[in-house]
Amino acid sequence: MGERIWTAGLAVIGDEILSGRTQDKNVSQIARWLNVQGIRLAEVRVVPDRTEKIVAAVNALRSENDYLFTTGGIGPTHDDITVDAIAAALGVAVVHHPAAVATLERYYESRGGVNEARLRMARVPDGAELIENRVSGAPGIKIGNVFILAGVPHITAGMLDALTGTLEGGRPVVSRTIGSWVAESEIAELLAAAERRHDGVAIGSYPFFREGRTGANFVVRATDPAVVDATIADLTASLEADGRQVIADGI
Amino acid sequence: MGERIWTAGLAVIGDEILSGRTQDKNVSQIARWLNVQGIRLAEVRVVPDRTEKIVAAVNALRSENDYLFTTGGIGPTHDDITVDAIAAALGVAVVHHPAAVATLERYYESRGGVNEARLRMARVPDGAELIENRVSGAPGIKIGNVFILAGVPHITAGMLDALTGTLEGGRPVVSRTIGSWVAESEIAELLAAAERRHDGVAIGSYPFFREGRTGANFVVRATDPAVVDATIADLTASLEADGRQVIADGI
CATH class of the missing domain: 3.30.70.260 (ACT domain)
Known part of the structure; x- marks a missing residue:
């Protein structure tokens, strides 16, 4: 019978894409990276910085696909609500990840030290692992089949690089x-x-x-x-x- | 209380976006055009050239928003299935639109004449109106609150231009x-x-x-x-x- 096809969904989170201010570059770079892993990008949803829209997209795409990737909304400011929305979608609490706190303390040691906003970037859905960020301070996050990545394309690229070869896939297209x-x-x-x-x-x-x-x-x-x-x-x-x-x- | 917000969804239809081969340009140009019309782009879904995926996205987005725009899949070849999928989503038949047939006959008069493939581009969901295409031969299609546009960005732009000022909206952001x-x-x-x-x-x-x-x-x-x-x-x-x-x- 036919070979197993592995699929991923992608949720692009951000008002700046939907307003037309920012040209998305992550769809194509994630699509090409996934293909090398033997995984097909099956659907993308671009949603605004609103909890209920993020929750709906995350729950639909994570259940329909082997993997779900998200980009955007994991920075230190008030409009960065991705972690909280995904925790809500999964029905788990948000906690500070000790290794992420340590990473941020190290990263900001020579940059004015951590503060409350910076520590926001150590918040993860309870049970999550970290994805190495080789470019800037804040790590990406993996929980279950959900991979939470940065929105700035060169930081996204670094996180993809850290994930290369770690996901099970089929034959590349x-x-x-x-x-x-x-x-x-x-x-x-x-x-x-x-x-x-x-x-x-x-x-x-x-x-x-x-x-x-x-x-x-x-x-x-x-x-x-x-x-x-x-x-x-x-x-x-x-x-x-x-x-x-x-x-x-x-x- | 609060002013009425008009929203649109966008379904980007095409394997070439999901494979990473083609960088989408329509999300940002449609977002900016909509804003001038006083309409907010509320969600985008990128789906492959597969009927059931197009139907699901079209039915979700057209019911959740005042308007739905689609791009891609309205050319003459076998992978252009947007019209059939949207007709299926709406539960109507596909018919040849007489004015579209006439437009294509005129356009191809000096280009080798119409053939079966070219006449495919005159097929519309029953009850549709045409959207003028000022750039090439095949028109866009409007049916109910659904606007079916070309995928090639400069043709999309010409169709948006033809629609400017025709949609009811609120105050632009x-x-x-x-x-x-x-x-x-x-x-x-x-x-x-x-x-x-x-x-x-x-x-x-x-x-x-x-x-x-x-x-x-x-x-x-x-x-x-x-x-x-x-x-x-x-x-x-x-x-x-x-x-x-x-x-x-x-x-």
Whole structure:
């Protein structure tokens, strides 16, 4: 029977994303990192800094997926409510994690010392473990299948780096791309037919208009590299038989 | 009591976002456009090209919000299933819209003529109206409170432009920003206190590390410009009284 697919949900927490002030960069970096771990990003929800919205997203995504990641809202200020909201979602108390307190005391020793706001960043849902933050002071948090990460992308990246290789996953999705200066609407049936001829493969068609011309990239995705290669060969042959020039690795 | 807040949900539909291949640009452009219309983006869900996931997101977001926007999946190829999924969510049939057929026939007259794939882009949930596409051939679709837009950002932008001023909303959220070269953890209580002193205002704190120094921007948001101005003045005075230099309009 089919291989086990591991999935993750992602909750992006922050008014600044929903207001349009900040361009999110975490969806794509977490998606790519997850794929290397053999885990598929199955759904993202972007929610505001409001407890009931965070709780609803966290409970939906953690139960529907093997893993849930969250970004944002773990800083020292009043608008950082992620830890409290996730503790509420899980029905556990919020406690100060001793190792996080020690880390923050060390980090702020030469930066004016800890204060109440800084110690907020040592608060975790009861029972949580820490995720190392190699970039700044405050750690990430792991509780059950929930991974609570920072929102600032380079800090998020450091936490992902610390988690690399620690999560169980399946085979990564492999993808290859070819391109052609063709309107996708001219070869739509050809694409669909190529997808039907190969099991476990998805062909995505991504059109663009560039240098005054219409083109498209075709991305073939599957967990079996041999299936990807066979589909690329088949699709290339089909396009060429239809009189289209194919550009390896896409345009 | 309190003014009516108009909200929108957004469903971003596409495997290419969830795989990390494509950086989404529509969340921020739609968020900013909505704000000008006096509508708040309340939640975003990014879902794959799978009918049941699209249906679930569409039905949740359209019932929880005044409006639902979707992006992606309305092209001519086999992976474009948004129209069918939304029709399924609404429990209506899919039909060819006569005006959309006419538009596509005109658009493709000098581009090789319509074919079956191109006519797919005239398919709409029964009862829908069209949203003008000023950039390429295929129109957007409005049905009830659901607005189905293209995924390619500059085409999305053209459809938003065609919708400008047509949606009922409330007062736009006004925001002003100040900045300071300070660690947010040093002035967290000051920020929270300033927020508490003003009704209907939210203060967001956005830290960064730049030019070797720690700083933060503080964004004050409210629908009443006078409240925003008063909060900015109050927060500026509080920071200066605390010995911090305040940079107007942020860093």
